[in-house]
Amino acid sequence: MYINPPLTVCFFTAFEVAFSSRTSFTKNRERITTHIKKMDNRNLLAARSSSTSSSFLTAQSKRRSIRRGSLNAPSAISRWKEEEEEEGKGNGGDGDRRVFSHWFGVTNNNREKQGQRQRRRRRRQRQSSGVRAHGTTFSAAAYASGNGDDAAGGEAIRAEEEDPSTAPLVVRDKIKGIILFILPLMASNVISPLLTMTDTAFVGRYASDAVVSLAALGVATPLTDYPVNLFMFVTAGVTSIVSNGLAVREPKRDMERKVYGAMFISFTLAITLAALLVCFPDALLSLLGVEKIGPLREVARKYVQIRGLAMPAAFLTGAGYASLVAREDTITPLMCVSLAAITNVILDYVAVVTLKQGATGAAWATSASLYVGAICIFTVLRRRKLFHIPPPAPSTQMISPPMSIIPTKEMCAPVMKFFAPITFLSFSILSLYVVLILQANAIGNVASAAHRIAGNIFTVCALCGDPLVQVGQTMLPKYIAFTPKNDGRNARKMALIVQAMGYMVGIVSASICFWLLYFGASGFTTDSSVIACARSVVLPVFAATVANIVSKSLYGVMVAMKQLSFLAGLTAIGTSTFMAAVFAINKYLNPEARYYALWWCLFSYYAIAVVVLTIRVATTRLVNKERYLS
DSSP, rough: OOOHHHHHHHHHHHHHHOOOOOGHHHHHHHHHHHHHHHHHTTTTHHHHHHHHHHHHHHHHHHHHHHHHHHSHHHHHHHHHHHHHHHTTTTTHHHHHHHHHHHHOOOOOHHHHHHHHHHHHHHHHHHHHHHSSTTTOOOOOOOOOOOOOSTTTTOOOOOEEEEEEEEESOOOHHHHHHHHHHHHHHHHHHHHHHHHHHHHHHHHHHOOTTTHOOOOOOOHHHHHTTHHHHHTTTTHHHHHHHHHHHHHHTTOOOHHHHHHHHHHEEEEEEHHHHHHHHHOOOOHHEEEEEEEEOSSHHHHHHHHHHHTTTTTHHHHHHHHHHHHHHTTTTOOOHHHHHHHHHHHHHHHHIIIIIIIIIIHHHHHHHHHOOOOOOOOHHHHHHTTOOOSSSSSOOOOOSSSSSTTTSSSOOOHHHHHTTTTTHHHHHHHHHHHHHHHHHHHHHHHOOOOOOHHHHHHHHHHHHHHHHHHHHHHHHSSSSSHHOOOTTSSSSSHHHHHHHHHHHHHHHHHHHHHHHHHHHHHHHGGGGOOOHHHHHHHHTHHHHHHHHHHHHHHHHHHHHHTTTHHHHHHHHHHHHHHHHHHHHHHOOOOOOOOHHHHHHHHHHHHHHHHHHHHHHHHHHHOOOOOSSSBBOO
């Protein structure tokens, strides 16, 4: 049935005016309606012959002019004509069905256009009243086009927030916030190695074959623990995706889809690694030089197979942990990791002490505790509606496409950008530590034993700098996101604060390392020559600890700036220089001076990185290209 659009518009306009609640403006509204009808009658023939696409925009403009209810009828008519001329340009292809869809609220596109017009009107009001001045607030409203937050194609109305890139930045408050942020992360980083240390303690004290079991744990650790550290790109990617998404106000659905893609990649890697550990443990142990026949091989094989079953939990725990930390929630991950550690202690006691299962029981206890931690973290994510299976549909679609449980290329691409640089960075750092171990072993038994003490103390103290990487990735994006008023000053100030915190944490951690190594070496051994060798490297170990932690604070800033290629190039040059220095040490120095010089080489590696990254941050404009999605 054909409906005459201009007559339909006049009917609804007259209907709205006739039943208006503002009776005091009745005469003026009638006068406006009369003018509109006259104009419709004059243009009726032209409207019929022209495309029906302009009827929808005409209806919108007429309803808007009537709704405003100006007391001056001629000014209302002129304003209506101006809007009609502006909005009538370049629109076509809509039929009479669109008119009725608009009036009865059926078409989602119309509701989205209404929300866009309202946002533009609010933006013009803010600009005219000077609300966008320094230190004031700006709106990030976006109206949902469905029924609530979960409706397809819409977002919840966001509250007005203060623009962090232009608001005054209080240094004392930021330092306090960073300290409160990193303390739980430090505790979490200390608790995580306790899972392996707990196994070692129970097996060493209560296993019937303690010597063989401890040796098996030492051999299996590179296969069960190092791969998780090697594939840290998923953790770094999730942290960057969430923190940058929150900074630029990315739609919740789109951000959840990217996180789901990262989780899927993490799960796929975990399943692949688990299959290798469970199906081919003998081949992997042979690569490490373990004898093919003997009790050590049998115990290590069982330990590797059981721990391989927990690889999905270990990988997914890291990804979920990063998702919470990116939202500046460090208490919940600490509670989950603490619960996993408590579970590990209890199960170690039951399996090793009560059931007398030795290293096999310790492996089952650690695997179960990893799954407890993963279940806790993902329970929190599900309750907070931060993770869904299957993932939500894109913000441009109403329903999820078929096979939505398999992520698309767009969902996996953001995290895969971190694969090459972060994996290369992790591999290079692990290579440095492996080279130190091999060089210490080549020097002699005394240097090897001393390095077991100095290296372990250095590793534990350097863990205090890991939270600073998350500080840069989590807190900096909202200062470097593009806004009209952002000049990068707050971002540079925040980067300097993070670097200053790196120096502070580095000096404190290095002091603890110095004290433990100089005064506590006798607690690890009674051999005077080993103690003397360990004490001889306290100064380079102190310097290397400071440089290591400061470099980690700058790594976080660089990842937030998305300078991943620069980081990879710097790491490649630094690793090559370190290897060349080690070669020169072996060629020109005697064995007594080599171990001391190796620690200065490690310090030089991190010190050069600190200098280069400091210059890079100081000479780069700290404003990303992403705009606020307001």
